[in-house]
Amino acid sequence: MEQVASALVLGILLGCLYAVLAIGLSLIFGIIRVINFAHGSIFIVFLYLGFFLWQFWGIDPYLSILIVVPAAFAFGYGVQHILIRPMFLREKAYVVEPLGVLLLLAGLDLVLSNGCLLGFGPYTRAVTDSYISGVIQWGFLIISVPRIILALVAVGLTFGVSWMMNHTDLGHRIRAVGQNREAAAICGINVHHVYAIAFGLGCAVSAFGGCATLPFYAIFPQMGMSLAIKAFIIVILGGLGSVPGALLGGIIIGVVESVGGQFVPGTIAIIFSLIIFLAIIFVRPKGLMGTIEV
Numbered sequence: 001m002e003q004v005a006s007a008l009v010l011g012i013l014l015g016c017l018y019a020v021l022a023i024g025l026s027l028i029f030g031i032i033r034v035i036n037f038a039h040g041s042i043f044i045v046f047l048y049l050g051f052f053l054w055q056f057w058g059i060d061p062y063l064s065i066l067i068v069v070p071a072a073f074a075f076g077y078g079v080q081h082i083l084i085r086p087m088f089l090r091e092k093a094y095v096v097e098p099l100g101v102l103l104l105l106a107g108l109d110l111v112l113s114n115g116c117l118l119g120f121g122p123y124t125r126a127v128t129d130s131y132i133s134g135v136i137q138w139g140f141l142i143i144s145v146p147r148i149i150l151a152l153v154a155v156g157l158t159f160g161v162s163w164m165m166n167h168t169d170l171g172h173r174i175r176a177v178g179q180n181r182e183a184a185a186i187c188g189i190n191v192h193h194v195y196a197i198a199f200g201l202g203c204a205v206s207a208f209g210g211c212a213t214l215p216f217y218a219i220f221p222q223m224g225m226s227l228a229i230k231a232f233i234i235v236i237l238g239g240l241g242s243v244p245g246a247l248l249g250g251i252i253i254g255v256v257e258s259v260g261g262q263f264v265p266g267t268i269a270i271i272f273s274l275i276i277f278l279a280i281i282f283v284r285p286k287g288l289m290g291t292i293e294v
Contacts, residue, residue, distance in 0.1 A: 006141055007258045013147040015254025016154035017217070020209025021227055022234035022246040023157055027202035029232070030241025031178040032195050034084075037105040039206070040228025041112035046072045046207040047219045048120060054127055054214070061127055061214040062149075068211050069204045076203030079108070080196040088192065109224075116221035126218040146215040153212040157205055158247045165243065174198055178241055237277050239287030248288055252276070 021043055028036045036042075050068050053059040059067070087100045136143050165171035176184040177194045185191050234253055238245025256273040264272075280288065 003262055004259060007262045008255060009141055009143060010147075011255035011258030012251055013143070013151050013254070014258055015251035016147075016151040016247075017209075017213055017250075018227070018230050018234055018254055019154045019247045019250030020150070020157060020212070021206050022231040022238070022250050023154075023161060023209070023243055024202040024204070024206030025228075025231045026235045026238070026241060026243060026246045027161070027174075027198050027205065029235050031174055031198040032080075032084075033178075034101050034105070035232070036199075036202070037102065037228075038079075038109040038112060039202075039231060040224030040226075041109045041116070042072075042075070042203055043206045043210055043227065044116055044219065044221065044224040045075075045112055046203075047210045047214065048116060050207075050211045050214050051125055051127065051219060054129075060129070061211050064214075065208055065211045068207050072207035073200040073204035075200075077196045077200035079203075080199035081192070083108070084199070085192050085196070088195075113221060113224055120221060122221065124218045124220045127214050129215065144216055146212075150209070150212045150216075153209060154247060154250075157208060158243055161201075161205060161243045170197065175241075233274070233277055237280060237287055239289040242287065242289035245287055245289030 021039070024043075025036060025039050028034070028039065046068050049071065050061050050064045053064040053067060054061055083104060084101055087104060090100070136145060136148065165175060173184070173189050173194050174197070176187070177189060177191050177198075181191045184194075230253060234246055234249035237252065238247070238249035253273045256276055257270060260268070260272045
């Protein structure tokens with residue numbers, strides 16, 4: 001029972017790692033309604049940025065947030081405005097979302113992932129500051145301090161982004177565009193500017209969580225794809241555009257993988273999480289937290 005309880009706690013903390021990536025993707029996938037195939041690679045690029053800020057300039061990963069997050073927002077805004085926006089304008093006569101955007105983002109994923117592999121090599125890199133080994137012991141539970149910090153970051157991002165979406169003019173515009181972009185445009189909202197902000201915010205939120213992940217999570221160029229796939233599953237599980245749903249979905253997947261891994265091999269535990277995902281979606285197709293409403 002102690003082993004299961006420990007796995008449960010570790011699963012919640014693992015779910016917070018998945019959630020910080022899924023929250024950013026939820027802003028993009030839930031608002032712009034395109035599948036950002038490059039989300040995992042973008043996440044890895046800014047993990048590397050945070051790592052090299054620590055390695056070459058000695059900037060603590062938590063302090064690097066002040067540099068990495070604005071850079072991620074600017075990158076995401078630029079990708080949407082320079083690359084994706086012309087595709088939308090060119091194919092605006094289509095009833096469905098332009099397929100060219102999906103191919104563009106898939107190509108961007110290949111460029112970024114292979115660029116990291118070419119530039120940084122296939123080596124695993126990790127931050128090695130002294131506080132990484134810090135733990136908190138509560139009975140038989142021994143929990144890493146950086147993982148607790150990540151959990152607090154995930155909860156803080158959830159409340160912060162949810163508050164922004166529900167209580168600010170920008171959030172109202174983002175939600176309106178996510179629900180019906182044609183009606184939002186008729187009301188005077190600059191749809192493509194809102195798209196660019198949403199894409200930038202999605203990248204910035206993921207980069208924020210990535211900096212909080214660096215103290216205990218080793219990075220390598222190929223890790224983006226597996227994290228991105230889990231993020232897609234979590235976004236759909238929690239509900240398109242639902243930020244609290246992304247946190248809840250991440251925790252569910254993390255707990256299933258962690259607790260299941262105590263009884264079966266890790267690869268089979270991942271299958272369990274997919275089975276639970278399919279079961280929940282079968283019962284509730286809109287996801288656990290529903291869809292965006294204005």
